[in-house]
Amino acid sequence: MTTTPRHFRDYRGLPMPLLDVAAHRRIEVRDADASLMRRAAEAAAEWVLASLGDKVRGGSVLVCAGPGNNGGDALLCALQLHRRGVAVRAVVPVRPGGGDALAAFESARQAGVPLLVDLPDDATGCAVAVDGLFGIGLRRPLGGPFEALAAALSSLRSPTRPVLALDLPSGLDADTGRPVGGGPVVAASATLAMIALKPGLFTGLGRDYTGRVWLAPLGLTDGLPHSRATSRSNAEGSGDADAAGAILNAPGLFLPSLPARRAAAHKGTFGTVAIVGGDTGTCGATLLSARAALSAGAGRVHAVMLGTGAPAYDAPHPEIMIRAADKFDWDSADALSVGAGMGRSDSARAVLGRAIETGKPAVLDADALNLLADDGALAARAAAAGDRFVLTPHPGEAARLLGTDTGTVEANRPGALRQLQQRFRCTVVLKGSGTLIGRVGAPALLNPTGNAGLASGGTGDVLGGLIGAFLAQRLSPGDAAAAAVYWHGRAAETLAERGIGPAGLTAGELAPEVRGLMNQALHERDGREGDGPLVALADADAAGSPRQAPLY
Template sequence: MTDAPFSSSAHFAAPPLLVNPHDRAVALLAVEPLRAVEHAAQAALPANTLMARAGAAAAHFLRERLAHAPSSVSTQPVWIAAGPGNNGGDALVLATELHRAGVAVEVCMPVEVKPDDARWALGVARAAGVPIAAAPPASFDAYGWLVDGLFGIGLARALDGTFAGIATRLSQRAARGGHVLALDVPSGLDSNTGTIVGEGPAVRATHTVTFIAAKPGLYTGVGRDYAGAVTIAPIGLDAALHADHTDNAARLNAPALFAAALPARDFATHKGTFGTLAVVGGDTGMCGAPILAARAALLTGAGKVHVGFLGSDAPPYDAPHPELMLHAARTLALDAMDAVAAGCGMGGSASARQLVDTIVQLPVPVLLDADALNLVSRDEALAAHVAQSAAARGMPCVLTPHPLEAARLLGCDTAAVQRDRLAAARALAARYAAVAVLKGSGTVIAAPDGRVVVNPTGNAGLATGGTGDVLGGMIGALLAQRLPPFEAALAGVYLHGLAADTLCAQGDGPAGLTAGELAPMVRRLVNRLFYAPKPE
C-alpha cells in the first residue's frame, strides 16, 4: 500500500463520465457479473484505479450540484459517512477530491476501513488534511449534502448499531427535503432484488451515483423509493453499460427496445391494417373492467375493438366510445380476431374457465390478466394448455399478474415473489412458456428465452382500481397491431407508466389519478414520440 497522492486527472483524460439512464436501455448488472467485470478491470489496471475513479466521479457529481445550488446549500459543509469496506474507501476519495477543490467536508468513520484499496484512500485523505471523526454530529442542520458511503453491494446482513442509527438519520433528512447522496447503492438495500437486507433499516437517499453499471435493485421493489434519482458512473468500464442478454443481464426498459416494432402509419392503410382485438371478460357486476381495457386498446391504436361480456348486465353500447363493438362473449368469433385479451372482470365460473381454455388454444396472440390468471393458477390442465399452446401458436401468451396473482401461479406466497421479483418473473416465463409481466414498482418483463427487462416509468398514481385493466387493453392493442409479444409488453408497460408520470407532472396525480385518464395520455404520447412528422 502507498499513501501517494492521487488526482482525478491521473485516471480520467476528461471529467468523469456521468450517465443519466433516462430513456436508455442500459444493462442492469447483478452482483456476480458485476464482480467479474470489476475483477477483470482490477487485473488490467494499476492498483487503486477503480476506487480513485469512483470517488472522483462522485465528487464531480456533487461539484456540479453545488455549483447550481442556492447559497444556503452550497456554502455548507458536505458530511460524508464512510463504512469499513470499499464503499468507505470510495467515500474517502470523494472527501479528498472535494477538500482539494475547496469544498468544506467532514468525514464520519465509525470503524476504520479494512481493505487495501480503502486503506490507501484513508492514507491519502489523512495526508490531505481531511477532517475525520468517529461519531456523527448531534445534528445535521449545519450541513448541505449528506453522503452515504457506508456499505455497497457486498452487504450480507442487516445494518445495526451505529450504522443503523446513521442510516435512519440520513433517511429522516431526505424525508424532510434534504439532499442525501448514496454511493453505488443505498446502504442496507439489496442491489439484486430491491429489498432491504435483513430486518434492519436502509438509507432512503434522494440521489444515487452507482458505479460501473446500474443494478436491478435500484429500479424494482422498494429500491426505486430508496435510490432516488440514479446516475451511472461507468468509471472507464463503459462496456458494462451495454452488456447484452447473452450475459443474462437484465436491461432497463426504453423505447429503443420496442420502437422499431411499432407499425408504420402510412397513407395507404385502413382499419384492418392495425388489427382487430377482442377483449373478453366482464361477468355480472364487473362489466366496467373490459370497457376500460377496450377503451385503452382503441386509444393505443388498434384498428377495431370488440368486447365480449360473460355477464347479464352488459351495456348495449359504450356512449363515450361507440366505436367499440359490444357482444355476449359466446357470440364472438374469436378465431377471426388478430389478438385476444382475456380476464378483466371475468369471474371464476365454469363458463369462464371453458372460455379461457378455448382462448389459450387459439392461433392468435393472447393476453391473460386478472381472473383468467386465477383460473389458470388453480387448474393444472388449463395451466398445461397455456404452456403447450405457445409451441402450437408459434408465440408465447402474455401474462400480466400483480404479485398476489404471480404467487398463485407459482404456488408460493406474495412475500416470496417480492423477495426477488426478477427471479419470480423468470420463473413465470419458464413455467408457462410465456412473456410474464410482473406488475408493481419496477414492473419486470421476462421472456421464455431468458430476456428480462425492468421498467423505470410509473408512480403511485397507478395504485388505484382499473389501471391493470388499462394496461391489459394497451398490450392487447399492440398484439393486434402485430408487435411480437415481448415488444408489445415492453411498449405497453413503458407507455402506461409514462402516461402516469406525465399526468402527475401536470398536477393530475398521484393522488386521485384515475384509470380512465391514462388512455388519452397514452394516445398523445404514442403520437408525439413515434408518429410526429419529421422536421424537413
C-alpha cells in the same frame, strides 16, 4: 442539480444494461485497481461540487464511510473535496480492515480530512451529505453504529439538503431492491451508481430509497445502451460474458416494431383485438380495457361479455363492438386480451379454454390468471400452447400461480419471474414498482416508468387492453408488453406532472395519455402527417411573398 455532470451519463429513456452483483464482481476481478476507486471518488466529488453550486466556499459536506470499498469511495471523495477547499468531515465508525479502503483512510487522514467516529452534533448544518456506508458488499442488516448513521442520513435528506448514496443506498439489496435482511436502508435524494446500473435500484422498494439515479461508468462499461440486436445476441449466448441480466425498458426496444401509419392503411392494417371478460356486474373492467385498446391504435375492438347486464354499446366509445361470448366469432380477432372482469365461473373457465385453443396471440390477465392457478390442466394447456401469450400477474396473482405467498414473490421478484417463465414458457409481466418483463429468447426488461398513481382500481385492465392492442398490431409478445408497460407508466408520470395524479389519478385517464405519447413517438420516428415537401406556387400574396401550399 439539473444538468448532467461531465463524468456522468444521462441514460434516461435508453435501454441500459442492468448488472447484478455477480456481474459487478466479474468486472472487479477483471479490471479493478486502485485507480478505479479514485475515479469513483472523482465522480462523487464532481456530483457534490455541482450540487453545492455557489455554496462551495460556505457550505460544509458530511461524508459517512463504512469499512469496505464503498467507504473507500467515500473517503477518497472527502479527500478530493478537501483538496478543493470544501469544508468536509468524514464519519468513520469502524477503521477499514485493509486493501484499497484502508489506503483511502490513510490518505484522507494524512491529508488532514477531519475524521470522526460519531455523527457530529451539528450534522444538520451540512449542505450535502454522502452515504458511503455500504454498497454491493453488504451481507447482513445494518446494525450498531451503521443503523444509527443510516437513520441520521435519512433524516438529513430535505429538498435543500441532498443526500447522495454512493453506488446504492446503504442497506438496499442491489439485485432485488429489498432491504438486506429486512434491516434499515438510507433514504437518499440521489444515487450515483458506479460502473453500471443495478436492478435493485429500479425494482422492489428501490425506487423509494434511491431518489434520482445517476450513472458513472468509470470507463469500464461503455455505458452504451443495448440495441435490439445486442439484446437478442446476448440472449443466444454469443454476447459479452458480462451481458446484462436485465435491461432497462425503453422506447428504442419496441418503437421500431410499431406499424407505420401510412396513408393507404385501413382498419385491418392495425388488427382486431377482442377484450374478453365481462361477467355479470363486472362489465366495466372489460369496457375500460376495450377503451384502452382503442386508444393504443387497434383497428377494431370487440368487448366480449360472458355475463348479463352489459350495455348494448359503450356510449362514449360506440366504436367498440360489444358481443356476447357464446355468439362471438373467435376467427374475427387477430389477438385477445382475456380476463378483465371475467370472474371464475365454469363458463369463464370454458371461455379461457376456448381462447387458448384459438392459437391467437393473447394477454392472460386478472381472473384468467386466477383460473390458471386453480386448474392445473388448464395451466398445462396454456404452457403447451407455445410462446404467444403474455401473462400479466401482480404479485398476489404471481404467488397464486407459483403456489407461494406474496411476500416470497416480492422478496425476489427476478426469481419469481424466472419461475413463472419456466412454468409457462411465454412472456410474463410481473407488475409492481419496477415492473419486470420476462421475454422469450431475450433478456428480461425492468421498467423505469410509473408512479403511485397506478395503485388504483382498473389500471391493470387498461394495461391488458394496451398489450392486446399492440399484439393486434402484430408486435411480438415481448415488444407488445414492453410498449404497453412503458407508456402506461409514462402516462402516469406525465399526468402527475400536470397535477392529474398521483393522488386521484383514474385508470381511464391513462389511455388518452398513452395515445398522445405513442403518437409523439411515431411522429419522431416517421415524421408528422403533412410533413411532406411544400411546393412553392408561382403566384405571390399581397405582400409580394411567394405563397407556399401543400401539394394536396
